Amino acid sequence: MEDINFFEKVYQVARLIPPGRVTSYGAIAAYLGTKGSSRMVGWAMQAAGNAKPAVPAHRVVNRQGLLTAKAHFGGNRMAAMLESEGVKVVDDQIQDFKTVFWDPMVELAL
DNA sequence: CCCGTGACGACAT
């Protein structure tokens, strides 16, 4: 685990996000132990586009459940993918965010 | 090696 880079850690956790669920940058960061570096998670996601297998970055949103990454995906592609998985999105805001929220700290229960 | 940047978050006002 310590052999892999911070980025890969983020990728692995992100890939564990089940369809129809979403998580926040801070949640991933906290799970990795770098609680205060939620930004790094987002930064990693930027590079995630070059990672293989592809990372479901569209399932990662901010603490408010707002599709901040939407701008990076381009257009409403991100929202469409989420809705396709059963996640309701209105005006870039995930509905019932609390319900679809997937917390690695709890789900992975390390 | 120093500086700016960034898909965030928590706290202060």
Add this chain to the structure above:
DNA sequence: TATGTCGCCACGG
């Protein structure tokens, strides 16, 4: 509740 400011750390130039 809303807005503003600071902290956080990795990466590129």
